Amino acid sequence: MSNQVEPNREDARNSLCPNRLRRLSASGKVTKPQTVQWMGVPQAEGARRRGGLPLSAVWLAPALGLALLAGCSEEAASPPSSSPPAQERGKTAAPSAAPSANTAPHAGNPSAFPYTVEVAAEGLNVPWELVFAPDGRAFLTERPGQIRVMKNGVLEAEPVFKFTDPFLSRGEGGLLGLALDPRFADNRYMYVYHSYGEDGQVQNRVLRLKETAGGIVLDRVLIKNIPGDTNHNGGRIRFGPDGMLYVTTGERYEPELAQDRASLGGKLLRLQPDGAIPADNPFPGSPVYSWGHRNPQGLAWQPGTGALFSSEHGQSAHDELNRIEPGANYGWPLIEGDKTGEKGGTPLRPPLLHSGKETWAPSGMTFVTRGPWAGRLVIAQLRGQQLMSVRLEGPQSDRVAAAELWLQGVYGRLRSVTEGPDGSLYILTNNRDGRGTPASGDDKLLRLSLRP
Numbered sequence: 058m059s060n061q062v063e064p065n066r067e068d069a070r071n072s073l074c075p076n077r078l079r080r081l082s083a084s085g086k087v088t089k090p091q092t093v094q095w096m097g098v099p100q101a102e103g104a105r106r107r108g109g110l111p112l113s114a115v116w117l118a119p120a121l122g123l124a125l126l127a128g129c130s131e132e133a134a135s136p137p138s139s140s141p142p143a144q145e146r147g148k149t150a151a152p153s154a155a156p157s158a159n160t161a162p163h164a165g166n167p168s169a170f171p172y173t174v175e176v177a178a179e180g181l182n183v184p185w186e187l188v189f190a191p192d193g194r195a196f197l198t199e200r201p202g203q204i205r206v207m208k209n210g211v212l213e214a215e216p217v218f219k220f221t222d223p224f225l226s227r228g229e230g231g232l233l234g235l236a237l238d239p240r241f242a243d244n245r246y247m248y249v250y251h252s253y254g255e256d257g258q259v260q261n262r263v264l265r266l267k268e269t270a271g272g273i274v275l276d277r278v279l280i281k282n283i284p285g286d287t288n289h290n291g292g293r294i295r296f297g298p299d300g301m302l303y304v305t306t307g308e309r310y311e312p313e314l315a316q317d318r319a320s321l322g323g324k325l326l327r328l329q330p331d332g333a334i335p336a337d338n339p340f341p342g343s344p345v346y347s348w349g350h351r352n353p354q355g356l357a358w359q360p361g362t363g364a365l366f367s368s369e370h371g372q373s374a375h376d377e378l379n380r381i382e383p384g385a386n387y388g389w390p391l392i393e394g395d396k397t398g399e400k401g402g403t404p405l406r407p408p409l410l411h412s413g414k415e416t417w418a419p420s421g422m423t424f425v426t427r428g429p430w431a432g433r434l435v436i437a438q439l440r441g442q443q444l445m446s447v448r449l450e451g452p453q454s455d456r457v458a459a460a461e462l463w464l465q466g467v468y469g470r471l472r473s474v475t476e477g478p479d480g481s482l483y484i485l486t487n488n489r490d491g492r493g494t495p496a497s498g499d500d501k502l503l504r505l506s507l508r509p
């Protein structure tokens with residue numbers, strides 16, 4: 058079986074209709090693990106591409122199909138369609154959580170963009186995460202099941218690790234997040250989140266791997282039986298400043314899982330590096346750190362304050378940026394957008410910012426620490442096909458001062474953004490993930506270098 062990722066119409070239909078998805082997956086059929094073979098030829102490419110329509114043209118496009126896609130999918134194929142201009146979106150927004158007229162995301166001024174963009178590698182196959190090691194190398198995951206490494210700015214052609222049975226790559230599932238141990242230089246531990254098949258079910262798990270002289274080997278399974286399916290697998294993992302491993306999980310289109318604290322689905326989890334449950338987790342004996350999530354895919358801690366933020370795919374648009382508090386309930390599926398509510402006498406947490414009627418499909422994100430954007434939170438967006446920068450304000454960093462949109466439609470779907478040791482931003486495109494329109498050279502690793 059080839060690992061070529063074709064646009065998957067079955068997935069597209071599934072993403073439109075949760076009930077249909079459940080029926081389809083009720084058969085419990087699990088596809089065989091894919092045979093992984095190297096597809097890409099990383100080469101530098103100086104010029105920008107992108108055959109996609111400019112957003113201004115997309116606004117005008119007949120949008121019935123796009124509107125349907127926006128109905129209940131989160132990584133739909135096309136940029137926002139029939140939404141009103143950004144300046145108008147805030148008019149329906151509540152003052153607390155939604156973008157006000159001043160904070161509604163708007164296009165940034167290109168002359169103020171402090172980076173120059175180059176293609177650092179191309180021919181990638183649905184790259185999902187990129188992280189830097191203390192020795193300057195960068196490790197990169199590709200969703201069909203391989204880990205690759207970049208040395209001295211050049212991505213090596215041969216993967217350093219390939220996943221096999223019971224690994225599973227289907228729909229949005231596969232090899233997703235990767236994190237390096239805070240003490241990687243000493244212990245060579247790395248952690249991955251991936252989908253797998255077991256007893257006819259799709260699940261997700263977190264593994265600890267170890268880099269040895271003979272290659273990367275499995276050390277242990279940290280947590281398993283995280284609900285999975287074709288859609289809504291979550292998948293971001295990152296170490297917090299407290300040395301704990303945080304994991305985002307999706308509700309696999311079973312919204313009730315998000316409100317079931319006994320389920321691992323629709324949660325942010327917090328684990329010790331060996332998989333043990335930290336004694337100071339909000340619910341004793343549980344890995345659950347926060348709940349009421351739909352399909353969160355971004356994690357970032359604000360330097361200085363240590364505050365945790367997460368991006369989340371909403372339904373019917375209403376994608377979210379949340380400020381995460383331990384034990385808090387973020388509302389899915391009880392509330393979305395500007396709605397408020399409570400559960401058991403405790404208020405549900407509204408997002409800091411949501412996308413209203415648009416779909417961003419936000420995924421990886423990070424705080425910038427170098428250059429003119431230091432202090433900003435940057436968020437890669439799939440369906441939005443743009444990079445959003447957010448400036449936070451307030452003593453608790455719980456207000457959005459401004460949100461600006463960059464690279465709109467230029468490179469297609471953006472899966473993740475990572476800051477490199479020199480202050481460059483590294484962005485992974487995802488036009489081969491079954492929901493995009495691949496252009497020549499896709500998928501790509503973009504390097505955004507600070508202008509001198």
Ligand SMILES: [Ca+2]
Nearest residue numbers: 377387388389
């Ligand atoms: Ca929410």
